[in-house]
Amino acid sequence: MNLTMYEKIWDSHLVVEAEGQAPLIYVDRHLMHEVTSPQAFEGLRMTNRKVRNPHSILATMDHCVPTKDRHLPIADPIARKQVEVMAENCKDNGLNLYDLKNPNNGVIHVVVPEHGFVHPGMVVVCGDSHTATHGAFGALAFGIGTSEVEHVMATQCLPQKKSKTMLVKINGTLPKFSTAKDIALAIIGKIGTAGGTGYVIEYAGEAIKDLTMEGRMTLCNMAIEAGARAGLIAPDEKTYAYLQGKEFAPQGAAWGQAMAYWQSLPSDEGAQFDAVVELAAADIAPQVSWGTSPEQVIGVNGVVPSPESFDNEGKRKACESALAYMGLTPNTKITDIPIDFVFIGSCTNGRIEDFRVAAEVAKGTKVAAGITAIAVPGSYQVKHQAEQEGLDKIFIEAGWQWRDPGCSMCLAMNGDELSKGQRCASTSNRNFEGRQGKGGRTHLVSPAMAAAAAAAGHFVDIRNFG
Numbered sequence: 001m002n003l004t005m006y007e008k009i010w011d012s013h014l015v016v017e018a019e020g021q022a023p024l025i026y027v028d029r030h031l032m033h034e035v036t037s038p039q040a041f042e043g044l045r046m047t048n049r050k051v052r053n054p055h056s057i058l059a060t061m062d063h064c065v066p067t068k069d070r071h072l073p074i075a076d077p078i079a080r081k082q083v084e085v086m087a088e089n090c091k092d093n094g095l096n097l098y099d100l101k102n103p104n105n106g107v108i109h110v111v112v113p114e115h116g117f118v119h120p121g122m123v124v125v126c127g128d129s130h131t132a133t134h135g136a137f138g139a140l141a142f143g144i145g146t147s148e149v150e151h152v153m154a155t156q157c158l159p160q161k162k163s164k165t166m167l168v169k170i171n172g173t174l175p176k177f178s179t180a181k182d183i184a185l186a187i188i189g190k191i192g193t194a195g196g197t198g199y200v201i202e203y204a205g206e207a208i209k210d211l212t213m214e215g216r217m218t219l220c221n222m223a224i225e226a227g228a229r230a231g232l233i234a235p236d237e238k239t240y241a242y243l244q245g246k247e248f249a250p251q252g253a254a255w256g257q258a259m260a261y262w263q264s265l266p267s268d269e270g271a272q273f274d275a276v277v278e279l280a281a282a283d284i285a286p287q288v289s290w291g292t293s294p295e296q297v298i299g300v301n302g303v304v305p306s307p308e309s310f311d312n313e314g315k316r317k318a319c320e321s322a323l324a325y326m327g328l329t330p331n332t333k334i335t336d337i338p339i340d341f342v343f344i345g346s347c348t349n350g351r352i353e354d355f356r357v358a359a360e361v362a363k364g365t366k367v368a369a370g371i372t373a374i375a376v377p378g379s380y381q382v383k384h385q386a387e388q389e390g391l392d393k394i395f396i397e398a399g400w401q402w403r404d405p406g407c408s409m410c411l412a413m414n415g416d417e418l419s420k421g422q423r424c425a426s427t428s429n430r431n432f433e434g435r436q437g438k439g440g441r442t443h444l445v446s447p448a449m450a451a452a453a454a455a456a457g458h459f460v461d462i463r464n465f466g
């Protein structure tokens with residue numbers, strides 16, 4: 001039988017499928033951060049249970065951590081408590097934690113790949129929706145709720161409904177200046193934030209093969225914003241080269257055995273998907289979101305749409321309320337929208353490649369008057385690598401702030417936030433109302449587009465920049 005990669009991973013992890021119950025699957029890796037784990041640990045304590053396999057867990061602190069003045073105690077008492085509780089829980093259960101002082105600290109979905117903790121063919125969970133990121137390695141990776149976090153800690157298994165499969169094929173090669181972020185946004189613009197509901201998306205096609213591992217992570221990261229359970233990309237030579245030699249990658253003879261398994265994972269020729277979506281890479285321009293949902297997005301050379309341009313009532317209404325919140329009028333050119341803030345970072349675009357591209361654009365420019373621009377590396381590893389390459393100096397000379405790692409303004413839980421009415425060019429993944437601070441307005445873009453906007457003071461078409 002011709003199977004998709006999802007079906008192969010599913011079949012090899014299915015523990016039991018009892019009549020009238022959700023199938024039970026085995027979980028290989030469990031990722032953790034300070035926000036969604038405390039109640040799960042508490043639940044274990046109350047029921048006198050232990051973590052079944054501490055080695056399956058890697059934990060960090062990222063959401064509520066400060067990105068500056070880290071030598072000082074955390075000022076916000078709630079954040080401080082969260083960090084302390086995380087440290088205690090990990091210590092009590094013998095878990096590997098990259099705490100604030102650890103040189104491996106950073107955003108969970110950035111640090112996990114850096115250490116080769118996720119391998120092709122694994123089932124990976126985390127109490128976090130952007131777990132989808134790890135699908136870039138050909139692993140079935142998805143977010144779970146806090147009660148499920150407890151269940152997985154205790155049993156290493158998870159009741160899980162089987163998903164349908166969707167193939168998203170990006171044909172041809174991407175134009176210069178269009179990136180994985182633009183592919184992600186263009187797909188969501190096409191299928192909508194509910195387009196992937198009930199599906200696991202497999203991304204394929206020449207443009208996907210061409211992406212670096214960082215780019216693949218950016219793309220899979222946003223599968224969740226398309227409503228999908230997870231995103232997947234078939235492992236290939238790039239995947240293996242990325243993993244080889246990393247701390248948690250198989251070593252010695254185990255490497256060869258693992259490779260043999262990994263090479264069996266890609267979807268078989270003729271495998272049937274429940275849905276197929278195709279896009280031409282050549283049509284994907286640098287994207288800018290204009291609304292309060294990632295599907296409200298358009299090419300940078302476009303204009304803010306009017307509610308009447310939508311053919312269904314729901315979308316018309318959504319457009320109206322998004323424009324009111326965003327303070328935008330229909331037909332405004334995207335490149336005429338002024339900004340107040342720029343954020344480069346997050347588990348979508350906080351990797352070394354993102355800072356390289358942004359620094360190349362920022363080099364020799366100055367942040368426009370009145371604009372605050374912050375560069376927040378996804379991890380200390382990214383930060384140190386960038387510093388070795390002198391990227392920090394480029395940003396600082398251009399007037400940017402160079403911070404310590406964390407989720408930061410991706411969701412503004414740590415005090416880094418917009419004030420009411422401020423408008424931000426952001427490389428993160430969600431532009432929901434209030435996501436970057438109450439009344440703040442978020443436009444999702446790629447790192448290059450963010451850096452260009454910082455210099456110009458408004459969005460610019462990166463293809464004509466400089």
Ligand SMILES: CC(C)[C@H](C(=O)O)[C@@H](O)C(=O)O
Nearest residue numbers: 035036127128129130143411
């Ligand atoms: C805090 C966490 C539960 C949340 C998520 O699940 O994604 C956060 O990481 C986010 O990006 O909104």
Ligand code: SF4
Nearest residue numbers: 130346347407410411
């Ligand atoms: S960087 Fe943003 S999307 Fe990623 S885990 Fe943190 S808050 Fe969630």
